Amino acid sequence: MARVYNFSAGPGTLPVEVLETAQADLLDWHGTGMSVMEMSHRGDAFVSIAEKATADLRKLLDVPEGYSVLFLQGGAAGQFAGVPLNLMGDAGRADYIVTGNWGKKAVKEAGKYGDAQVAATGEADAFTRIPPRADWQLRDDAAYVHYTPNETIQGVEFPEVPDVGDTPLVADMSSSFLSQPVDVSKFGVIYAGAQKNAGPAGVTMVIVRDELMGRANAQTPMVLDYKQQADADSMLNTPPCFAWYMCGLTFEWILANGGVEGMAERNARKARKLYDFIDGSDFYRNPVAPEARSRMNVPFLLADDSLDKTFLAQAEEAGLSTLKGHRSVGGMRASIYNAMPEAGVDALIDFMRGFEKDNG
């Protein structure tokens, strides 16, 4: 077996140790005589898996009392509806900060349920920078302010959590979740699809301040209702058991590798190496303002885009997979999530250096 370095933006690479554990246990989890995929979600075995994963996630992010941790289905896109359905309440207003494609989708979906306003957008700058905080048009009576800490497609990341006063802050943290410490107490809701840093696609984590629950729109599908799901320990209906289990294994791996602090340190080092290399070259470039560059997703363009196809084909041959950029940005994108080893970034830089030499 030859594993490649997989730079996919998501679903993305998982720690090989996590996959090896899952493989070993696939037909018989801990002597139960069955796969995790075959277990009743109400049985002791799966409940122990779910509880351990939940406790480990709370530990990793130091989730305070007064917050619930949910494991739901439907992806972040499901939460684009779930957030307004649960939180808009009587005010019916919410403010969105748009710094890329995902924020655009989020505010569009929220518009189905109330007055969802774009309070600031980086679109005029092709999402290469974050609109200055002073320019945000926030409303005092908004039920929440929503933003996307890291935009996967544009590779734009907030360097810090914005201050929005007393209005609950909601974050689609899909692509930076668990990549660094975060002060959960600053948020009303954090949600994240697993398939970047936390596990496989098919499970979405929602961390919600308890006092915000219980005000859901009467038309909220029960599977998206935070209060009902919290009361049922995320088992209002059959949860995505295997994906939840895989997240649990990944949480254990993160804990064993320095926690989110360890991830942050390694992620910063990986990103710095790659950006430094790109910035030191006339052959490659990254269009994002330095202070807003993502540590997770690094888009880069060739000075001569007629070489894109050759670059991608040769990279694939060299075991560097899924480097194609999103069609709305073009060029290349290297997603370097937690599970991408530093050696993978080194190999990418070596390849890029060689490609420049051959084609520059």
Add this chain to the structure above:
Amino acid sequence: MARVYNFSAGPGTLPVEVLETAQADLLDWHGTGMSVMEMSHRGDAFVSIAEKATADLRKLLDVPEGYSVLFLQGGAAGQFAGVPLNLMGDAGRADYIVTGNWGKKAVKEAGKYGDAQVAATGEADAFTRIPPRADWQLRDDAAYVHYTPNETIQGVEFPEVPDVGDTPLVADMSSSFLSQPVDVSKFGVIYAGAQKNAGPAGVTMVIVRDELMGRANAQTPMVLDYKQQADADSMLNTPPCFAWYMCGLTFEWILANGGVEGMAERNARKARKLYDFIDGSDFYRNPVAPEARSRMNVPFLLADDSLDKTFLAQAEEAGLSTLKGHRSVGGMRASIYNAMPEAGVDALIDFMRGFEKDNG
């Protein structure tokens, strides 16, 4: 490794051959150097997996032209909202035939979105029989009639597809999906959580007549919108890739084992054996009317329920797992889905015979 016979009602047992294939490919699917869990859902490898699974499902059920096959998240409970949101339209009315707990939940959820009426219910008979067709109070202007072909908790199954005239028929087929042939053309929508006969929890199949799409309520979350998902080949957002893949492996296993016709024959034989044994005993009994008995879920009661705990403990020791009945029915329940080998049913009957001898 000692695999048990797992009688869980769901998530339920999977074919061991399917698990073995998944295990072998877990770190490197077909030489790609990555797990299915790590693949971009937009890449050639995963798209080929998704397309093959979809084509095999169409083949298994002989899905006619004019129907779309979707792989969504959220479970059947998500579809309890998805169906009315997509289909109720201007009429805003739907009729529900309730033959157990799941039908009750479905009509309750639909009531959030319009006038969802219980047109017939077996509740007065503790859901031990199906209300006679002549007594159903169907409305001519209902957007659809919803029923649950097999009720997992009560073990009640419709012996045939009911005739509801020109009104689109909608079925929550979760627990009998792929257990026998079905004439899809009789249905407007069929939906099914995978975790009984089709794969692991976390993916829900929806087969929908195309002419019913495109009339979704404006507040339908996009992830539940049939038309949008059909147009995007179920990839409006990241799908539950690994669960979809596991379903594909299970479809291949069904095809290799006689298709749904082969499943139906084996399932009928397994169920007959077990019901015959129960009916021939004064020690065990099944309360369901013989013509409405489920081939998938066989609840049974001991004449002396003080022995329930002993029965369950000794069964577990004998490698017969997860036989406890649902709390609303009590006693025991043996779920004998496609992947339960006939030898498992034989082992259960042997055990039951011995237990009766020791305790009768």
